[in-house]
Amino acid sequence: MMNAPGIDLRNVSFSRGGRAILDNVSMTVPGAGLVAIVGFNGAGKTTLLSLLSTLATPRSGRILVDGIDAVAMPHQVRSRIGVVFQESALEARLSAYDNLSFIARCQGLKGRTLRQRIDELMTAFGLEALAAVPVQCLSGGQRRRLELARALISRPRVLLLDEPTLGLDVATRRVFWAEIRMLVGAGHTVLCSTHHADEASDADRVVVLHGGGVLADGPWHTLCACVPGTIRLQVPDTETARRWLSAQGYRATIDEHGLAVVVANARTVMPALLQRMPCRVTSVDVTTPNLMDIVDHWREARESEPCRLPQKAAA
Numbered sequence: 148m149m150n151a152p153g154i155d156l157r158n159v160s161f162s163r164g165g166r167a168i169l170d171n172v173s174m175t176v177p178g179a180g181l182v183a184i185v186g187f188n189g190a191g192k193t194t195l196l197s198l199l200s201t202l203a204t205p206r207s208g209r210i211l212v213d214g215i216d217a218v219a220m221p222h223q224v225r226s227r228i229g230v231v232f233q234e235s236a237l238e239a240r241l242s243a244y245d246n247l248s249f250i251a252r253c254q255g256l257k258g259r260t261l262r263q264r265i266d267e268l269m270t271a272f273g274l275e276a277l278a279a280v281p282v283q284c285l286s287g288g289q290r291r292r293l294e295l296a297r298a299l300i301s302r303p304r305v306l307l308l309d310e311p312t313l314g315l316d317v318a319t320r321r322v323f324w325a326e327i328r329m330l331v332g333a334g335h336t337v338l339c340s341t342h343h344a345d346e347a348s349d350a351d352r353v354v355v356l357h358g359g360g361v362l363a364d365g366p367w368h369t370l371c372a373c374v375p376g377t378i379r380l381q382v383p384d385t386e387t388a389r390r391w392l393s394a395q396g397y398r399a400t401i402d403e404h405g406l407a408v409v410v411a412n413a414r415t416v417m418p419a420l421l422q423r424m425p426c427r428v429t430s431v432d433v434t435t436p437n438l439m440d441i442v443d444h445w446r447e448a449r450e451s452e453p454c455r456l457p458q459k460a461a462a
């Protein structure tokens with residue numbers, strides 16, 4: 148199975164109580180790859196990860212995880228995946244160390260290997276001093292760190308992460324992503340839902356889910372390229388500058404903060420625009436699109452021009 152994609156979904160649909168939650172979803176994640184799923188609340192991200200984790204069964208379509216059919220062989224799939232869901236999988240009365248030790252034993256680790264791996268993760272996630280503390284006495288962020296360590300313990304072939312960094316401080320997020328990148332470099336597959344633009348932009352590809360369907364699928368820079376950002380300019384004579392910009396074909400408006408130029412690829416366009424401006428620019432600021440802008444853009448694109456969406460796996 149060395150050449151099989153880590154995750155391969157073909158035309159997957161899923162319903163609850165007669166209501167379609169996922170509709171004809173197809174996507175792949177390569178053996179060594181990190182793909183982010185983004186979308187508004189209720190888009191279907193958790194549902195998709197539940198199907199991949201064999202916690203639910205699709206109404207139709209095919210799901211392969213590490214080359215194995217998730218519907219036909221759920222037990223085999225479970226032995227290859229590590230999951231972090233929004234609900235905690237930790238045992239509240241056990242200590243942090245015992246939680247890791249329990250799951251490590253379930254996954255076949257023992258003796259020195261087990262102790263080394265637990266120590267490694269305890270150190271990486273800053274949990275050493277909390278080893279003996281029962282989970283019910285840990286803070287929300289500390290529990291989240293333990294949850295991540297739990298998912299990583301056996302270096303699973305495929306990691307399924309549902310908003311894994313929710314509630315983590317910046318330093319712990321960094322540690323977490325460094326560990327994930329190391330796993331991907333070593334050939335592991337990671338599928339991760341997120342509401343953070345910076346996390347999505349670090350993934351190899353981003354899948355935009357909306358209303359249970361795939362709106363767009365491609366590298367972050369491709370998905371963002373045509374989503375407008377804003378260049379804000381301070382100039383001595385705002386109205387003259389606005390007229391000049393409009394004559395050059397730019398969408399320029401004036402508001403209480405000065406001149407706003409709405410343009411795709413704002414960061415790339417900005418230096419050339421500054422060079423061409425016929426007046427002194429006293430300050431400049433660029434706002435790039437956020438996740439909401441990106442989902443909105445592709446939703447509108449789907450509604451107006453269904454065949455102009457980027458094709459799958461444009462990486």
Ligand SMILES: Nc1ncnc2c1ncn2[C@@H]1O[C@H](COP(=O)(O)OP(=O)(O)OP(=O)(O)O)[C@@H](O)[C@H]1O
Binds near residue numbers: 163187189
């Ligand atoms: N147990 C359930 N019973 C019925 N409907 C459900 C159930 N769980 C989720 N849904 C519905 O399925 C849809 C997709 O939910 P899902 O949790 O997959 O979205 P999500 O993209 O993960 O959202 P969020 O960003 O809020 O986590 C939503 O409309 C939700 O109301």
